Amino acid sequence: MPETYDAIVIGSGMTGGWAAKELTEKGLKTLVLEAGRPITPEEDYVEHVPVWEMRFRGMRNRKQIREDQPVQGTCYACDEWSSKFFVSDKEHPYVTPANKPFSWIRGRQVGGRSIMWGRQCYRWSDLDFEANLRDGIAIDWPIRYRDIEPWYDYVEDFIGISGQAEGLPQLPDGKFLPPMQMNCAELAVKDAVEKYFGEERRLTIGRAAVLTKPHNGRAACHYCGPCERGCITRSYFSSVNATLPAAQKTGRMTLRPYSVVHSLIFDSKTRRVTGVQVIDAQTRQTVEYRARIIFLCASSLESARLLLNSATSELPNGLANSSGEVGHNLMDHIKYGGARGTLHGLANRTTRGRRPNIVYMPRFRNVKQKHPTFLRGYGFQGEAEQGDWSRGASQRGFGASFKQSISMPGPWEFAFEGYGECLPRHTNFVELHKEKVDAWGISVLHIDCSWGENELAMQKDMSIAGAEMLAAAGARDIQPFTDTAEDPPGFAIHEMGTARMGRDPKTSVLNSHNQAHDIDNLFITDGSAMTSSSCVNPSLTYMALTARACDYAVQAMKRGDL
Amino acid sequence: MERREALRLLATAAALPLVSGELNALLRTARAKTQSNDATLRTLNPQQNNLVVRIAEIILPETDTPGATTARVNQFIDLILTEWYDPNERNRFLKGLADVDTRARTRFGKEFMALVPDQQTQVVKELDDEMVAESAPETGPDHPADGFFSAMKQLTLTGYFTSEPGATQQLHFEIIPGHYDGCVPSDAKK
Numbered sequence: 213m214p215e216t217y218d219a220i221v222i223g224s225g226m227t228g229g230w231a232a233k234e235l236t237e238k239g240l241k242t243l244v245l246e247a248g249r250p251i252t253p254e255e256d257y258v259e260h261v262p263v264w265e266m267r268f269r270g271m272r273n274r275k276q277i278r279e280d281q282p283v284q285g286t287c288y289a290c291d292e293w294s295s296k297f298f299v300s301d302k303e304h305p306y307v308t309p310a311n312k313p314f315s316w317i318r319g320r321q322v323g324g325r326s327i328m329w330g331r332q333c334y335r336w337s338d339l340d341f342e343a344n345l346r347d348g349i350a351i352d353w354p355i356r357y358r359d360i361e362p363w364y365d366y367v368e369d370f371i372g373i374s375g376q377a378e379g380l381p382q383l384p385d386g387k388f389l390p391p392m393q394m395n396c397a398e399l400a401v402k403d404a405v406e407k408y409f410g411e412e413r414r415l416t417i418g419r420a421a422v423l424t425k426p427h428n429g430r431a432a433c434h435y436c437g438p439c440e441r442g443c444i445t446r447s448y449f450s451s452v453n454a455t456l457p458a459a460q461k462t463g464r465m466t467l468r469p470y471s472v473v474h475s476l477i478f479d480s481k482t483r484r485v486t487g488v489q490v491i492d493a494q495t496r497q498t499v500e501y502r503a504r505i506i507f508l509c510a511s512s513l514e515s516a517r518l519l520l521n522s523a524t525s526e527l528p529n530g531l532a533n534s535s536g537e538v539g540h541n542l543m544d545h546i547k548y549g550g551a552r553g554t555l556h557g558l559a560n561r562t563t564r565g566r567r568p569n570i571v572y573m574p575r576f577r578n579v580k581q582k583h584p585t586f587l588r589g590y591g592f593q594g595e596a597e598q599g600d601w602s603r604g605a606s607q608r609g610f611g612a613s614f615k616q617s618i619s620m621p622g623p624w625e626f627a628f629e630g631y632g633e634c635l636p637r638h639t640n641f642v643e644l645h646k647e648k649v650d651a652w653g654i655s656v657l658h659i660d661c662s663w664g665e666n667e668l669a670m671q672k673d674m675s676i677a678g679a680e681m682l683a684a685a686g687a688r689d690i691q692p693f694t695d696t697a698e699d700p701p702g703f704a705i706h707e708m709g710t711a712r713m714g715r716d717p718k719t720s721v722l723n724s725h726n727q728a729h730d731i732d733n734l735f736i737t738d739g740s741a742m743t744s745s746s747c748v749n750p751s752l753t754y755m756a757l758t759a760r761a762c763d764y765a766v767q768a769m770k771r772g773d774l
Numbered sequence: 775m776e777r778r779e780a781l782r783l784l785a786t787a788a789a790l791p792l793v794s795g796e797l798n799a800l801l802r803t804a805r806a807k808t809q810s811n812d813a814t815l816r817t818l819n820p821q822q823n824n825l826v827v828r829i830a831e832i833i834l835p836e837t838d839t840p841g842a843t844t845a846r847v848n849q850f851i852d853l854i855l856t857e858w859y860d861p862n863e864r865n866r867f868l869k870g871l872a873d874v875d876t877r878a879r880t881r882f883g884k885e886f887m888a889l890v891p892d893q894q895t896q897v898v899k900e901l902d903d904e905m906v907a908e909s910a911p912e913t914g915p916d917h918p919a920d921g922f923f924s925a926m927k928q929l930t931l932t933g934y935f936t937s938e939p940g941a942t943q944q945l946h947f948e949i950i951p952g953h954y955d956g957c958v959p960s961d962a963k964k
Contacts, residue, residue: 260949262941269850269936274858395956435954560961565954601935601945605919605928608906610833610898615841618931619944621960 214500217243217466218769220488221507222473222518225324226751227738227758228509229451230367232459232467234762235507240769241464243501244456245471245490247510248299248320251327251452257442258293266292287317287705289328289440297321297328297440303651307658314659315702316513322469323452324511325705326751328440331421331448331568332593333373334748335364335384339579343633344744347587350541350636351714353743354724357384363756370458371449371755372427374569375419383574383591383748390424391417395563397555397596397624398571401685408684412576418569418593421449430454437566448568470494472652475522476506476531476734484733485531491652505733505765505774509758512542512739513642516710517657520644532711532728532736537721539643541636541709542659543745546590546667548699549674552627553687555596562598562621570595573628575747577673586669590632590747592678598622626682630674633747635666636709640701661701668696706750708739726761733774737761817855817864818848822871824887826851829874830930832898840939842930850933851926863925870922874901902927 218240221231228244235242263270272292277285284290284298299318308314319325338357345352361384368387377385394402394417402415422439423432430453431445439448446453459465470493476485477500487502508515516539520530530538570593577589599622604614640662644655663671675692682690701707714720717729726741728734737758739750746753768774815823830842830851842848855864874897878886881900882893889897901923908921919925934940941947 262938262947262949263936264938264941266936267853268858269932271854271858271932393954393956398956433954435951436949560959561957562960563954563956564958565951567954567956601931605924605931608902610902610927611895612835612837615834615837615944619935 214487214502215243216487217241217501217503219243219505219507220245220501220503221509222488223324223509223511223514223738224322224451224456224467224469225319225509225511225738226326226329226451227754228324228507229326229455229459230755230758231507231509231735231737231762232451232465233455234759235766236459236462236464238762238766239464240766242459242466243503244459244465244467245473245488245501246320246322246324246467246469247472247493248322248324248469250467250469251322253442253444253446253452256296257444259436259438259441259443261293261441268292283315284317286315286703290317291438291440293438293441294328304656305648305650306656307645307648309660312660312662313700314661315700315705316657316659316707317702317705318511322456322467323450326450327442327452329450329705329751330749331439332570332572332749333368333371333375333386333419333421333752334572334591335386336360336746336748336753337382337384339382339575340744340746340748343588343746344636349587349744350638351712351716351719351743354713354715354720359724360753360756360760363760364752367752367755367759370428371421371454371752372423372430373419373421373752374417374424376416378414378416378574380414380574382579386419388419389427392420392422392424392567392569393417394571395567395596396561397558397626398594400555400558401594401596401626401681402571404685405681409681412580413573413681415571415573415594418572420569422568423447428454433568435565435567437568439568471499472654473510473518474498474652474654476508476518477502478522478524478527478531478731480524480526483731485731491654493652496652504769505735507758507762507765508734508736508740509738512707512710512742513657513659515736515738515740516642517644517655519711521655532721532730532734534730535717535719535721537638537712537719539710540638540641541712542640542642542661542701542707543634543636543709543742544661544701545704545706545745545747546632546634546663546671546699546701547629547704548696549590549632549671549678549694550592550627550629551675551678551682551690551692552625553679553682553685553690555624555626555685555687558624577670577677583673586666586673587635588633588666588670588747590630590670590674592628592630592674594626594628596624596626598624626685626687628674628678628681630671630678631704631706631747631749632667632670632674634701634745635664636712636744637664642710659702663696663701671696671699706739706745708742708745708750711736711740712743713741714743725764726757727764735761735765813846813849815849815852817868818852821887822868823848823852825871825874826926828887828894829898829926830933832895833927833930834934839944842934845934845937845940847930847933847937850937851929854929866920867922867925870926873922877901 224246375388376391573592575589604618679692711721
């Protein structure tokens, strides 16, 4: 008889951690399955290892990256310290059409990508939840801001998000800890841009899941800088730093690393999932676990892959897929459109400490006025920084004065980089590859996804709007940029949409509570649930939806409905 | 102070003013497994090594802070040549190094190491001027610079500023600043 639990959570990352916390705190005996290795903060976190203790001094092990992580290595966070938090591309292959590259950046370990994430947290608004309905695109969201608002409050209370309230309808304020400081060059850009373009282009400090004061037993940030290498003081939010310890504290969580879920087990009589088939990543043995409910939190693409890989003779298209939408409507955010330039003045000013945060300009396109060339909009992430010593490599000079000069902070440079909303399209999809399998014998994904005209028009506008704002700020050497070669879909690491929510079981996979239309005891709460993509970073919304779905599921269990 | 105690202290806001060299050291000790302490050169022969040491010191000399020699930039360059560069990149670098002697002989009739410091500086200036004239080098984590002197300069800077003396004494790098200030006078960085 397989081990039986009240609940199984598949995945221990951003959303799996929340499901684990919520379900165990509500009294459920919960098994959390993680495909990757365990993480021990005291040993695995390397944020305080100085560069001189690294073999390649921050230049990474070039040969290892080229051989084993050619895809992962394109991510800024996959550096010499943190590359161990990213998968081996050899062990985790996937396939794309030759002319449609897709960057699938993955972390397989306890904590998943919540260890290396960018920590930006923004609420969606009804501008987002009503967008598909308004534009007549894809299907309508089955929820509105009022449905998720209390759950944003709830997760923010636990996470601790620093930020500045701005009172903007398109980017609702949250329950913020004190904001981090904008630096003097960012404040100068803010003043100039708001003076020139008015209030609609508001530059604000990033809303980040990094503590600016002690919160729920976690310490305030000490500004060492590289959060993606871990955080021994647990000052930024990750499942390892926050939700998994909370679940552990209940005594009701069993966390099983090295557990590669092969498939969900479907009982055709009860129309429910009864458990999961797991391949032990170390022994290669197959193990089965059972539970009353299953939360699928494996990431958008992995969750779709798992549903497709769970096909039976009765359900040849995969589980929860009577709509045929599983794996479809894949979205990401389009970036790499923007501008950079050099700022005048402030030559005798610099910063102290390394702020793990950026500045943010909320969406201003298609908020009040309709834009002539594209739907939806984008937000800008930005930062003013001064060049470091590395600028000296391409400069003339050597000797004592050269050494001194390049040791000082260089000129201030400011970069705006857009993150644009991607429209949901059925033709952007994943399916199981017919022959190719990964290191555990599971069919790999064939990913067929490309930007559409709307995204490309938006990317172009990012470069123009970015450049005109730098011009307004009096910047020199302004370089607008758009580059799709540098930015294949997936590269924003905001992939979502492959098991979307909706009201109609014929056109969507999940209902308004992330419950599969076809299978009552299956909930999917990672990025796959998204019906549209908004332009803001999605993790906060995934977390709020997860907490909300857990509440719904446990109430349904108590009522005897599940 | 025990490492465990250090971590416990650091996890409280009150400990931030206590974040000191001692605490930093404790936080690091358990993890410093990756460092290369191997002083044996694997690619550079003694003559090539002498040239690298001398040119690196000319680029980043000892001042009131350590220079490239003290920072053992040559060991870093040897590591990169051995483990990071492709064979063609390594050969190009070593050929460029040999050309330095050729230049020295053409100009001053002696090999580089036999020149007086002022003559050595003139040879390096010539290389530097040519590098600038040949347009900006392609630098970055995955691309070594094309020309010899571009590569030499890039590796010297990286080897120096990422060394412990370079980072701590020249750049005043603090592992745990403890706070963030978005606007301070530049000269207060020290």
